[in-house]
Amino acid sequence: MSFLSNFYTYAGMIPLIHSRHWSPGKIIPVFASQFLGNQGRYELDYLKQYYRNYDYDYIHDSLFASEGFTQEGQPLLGRCFDYSDVTFDDRIDVFAHGNEDGMYSLSLQALATYFKSKGLRSVGVIKFNVCRSGLDKYFLLNAKCIFLLNGISFAWMSAPRGDINYFPPFKYISGHILKEDRYRLLNGNITKKFPGTKYVYQ
Numbered sequence: 165m166s167f168l169s170n171f172y173t174y175a176g177m178i179p180l181i182h183s184r185h186w187s188p189g190k191i192i193p194v195f196a197s198q199f200l201g202n203q204g205r206y207e208l209d210y211l212k213q214y215y216r217n218y219d220y221d222y223i224h225d226s227l228f229a230s231e232g233f234t235q236e237g238q239p240l241l242g243r244c245f246d247y248s249d250v251t252f253d254d255r256i257d258v259f260a261h262g263n264e265d266g267m268y269s270l271s272l273q274a275l276a277t278y279f280k281s282k283g284l285r286s287v288g289v290i291k292f293n294v295c296r297s298g299l300d301k302y303f304l305l306n307a308k309c310i311f312l313l314n315g316i317s318f319a320w321m322s323a324p325r326g327d328i329n330y331f332p333p334f335k336y337i338s339g340h341i342l343k344e345d346r347y348r349l350l351n352g353n354i355t356k357k358f359p360g361t362k363y364v365y366q
Contacts, residue, residue: 186254186255187360188253188254188255188288188358189251189253189254189255189288190218190253190254190255191215191218191254191255191256191257192218192219192220192221192247192250192254192255192256192257193211193215193218193220193221193257193259194220194221194222194223194256194257194258194259195208195211195220195221195222195223195259195260196222196223196258196259196260196267196269196270196275197259197260197261197267197268197269198269211259215257219245221245223270223275223278245282246282246283247279247282247283247284248282248283248284248285249283250284250285250286250287251286251287251288252286252287252288252317252318252319252354252356253288254287254288254289255287255288255289255290255291256279256284256287256289256290256291257291257293258275258290258291258292258293258294259293259294260292260293260294261294261295262294262295262296262297263294263295263296263297263299264296264297264299264300264302264303265303266294266297266303267294267297272306272307272310272311273310276310276311276313276314276316277314279311279314279316280314280315280316284316285315285316285317286316286317286318286354287316287317287318287319288318288319288320288356288358288363289318289319289320289321289322289358289363290307290311290318290320290321290322291321291322291323291347292304292307292321292322292323292324293324293328294323294324294328295324295326295327295328296324296325296326296327297323297324298322298323298324298325298347298348299325299326299348301348301350303323304321304322304323304348304350305350307321307350308321308350308352311352312352312353317352317353317354318352318353318354319351319352319354319355319356319358319363320349320350320351320352320356320358320363321349321350321352322347322348322349322350322362322363323347323348324346324347324348325345325346325347325348326346347362349362349363
């Protein structure tokens with residue numbers, strides 16, 4: 165393992181305030197990017213270590229899997245992950261590279277179809293860790309429509325308004341100093357409060 169890989173791995177052991185703590189229920193980290201190249205590998209090393217106490221999932225569009233793209237030697241759609249026990253107290257954190265137009269690695273429809281096929285019917289929060297996906301309202305509005313059409317109920321969705329920058333051991337949203345301005349939030353079809361978090365129905 166290289167020095168940088170070790171650095172990112174050990175940096176992932178340093179707790180950040182609130183990010184991986186969700187007292188209402190559990191967090192399900194979902195790595196939905198290929199994490200190609202050295203930087204991608206370092207990011208994955210960091211995320212795996214940071215969420216080491218959680219059971220995480222790998223997903224990817226079947227197009228990429230069929231073309232031979234793999235992650236850690238396994239097809240990205242090959243993991244048998246069960247979402248049927250996810251409840252309205254839980255949070256799904258989706259990690260993928262992208263921008264205000266969407267994720268580079270897969271479409272929102274592919275993501276919702278995957279979740280549905282693995283038993284997901286309800287969740288408290290779906291948090292998109294996708295650069296600039298919350299820059300305007302359209303990504304989340306599209307996501308809401310697609311997830312509801314696929315029979316997935318939720319209380320909240322969120323997405324960052326700027327770029328997500330990893331500077332171990334810190335993660336920050338560029339261009340947004342105020343905490344309440346970093347993420348765009350959207351209500352789902354379920355009314356639920358999460359006191360002590362930004363997900364509080366107004």
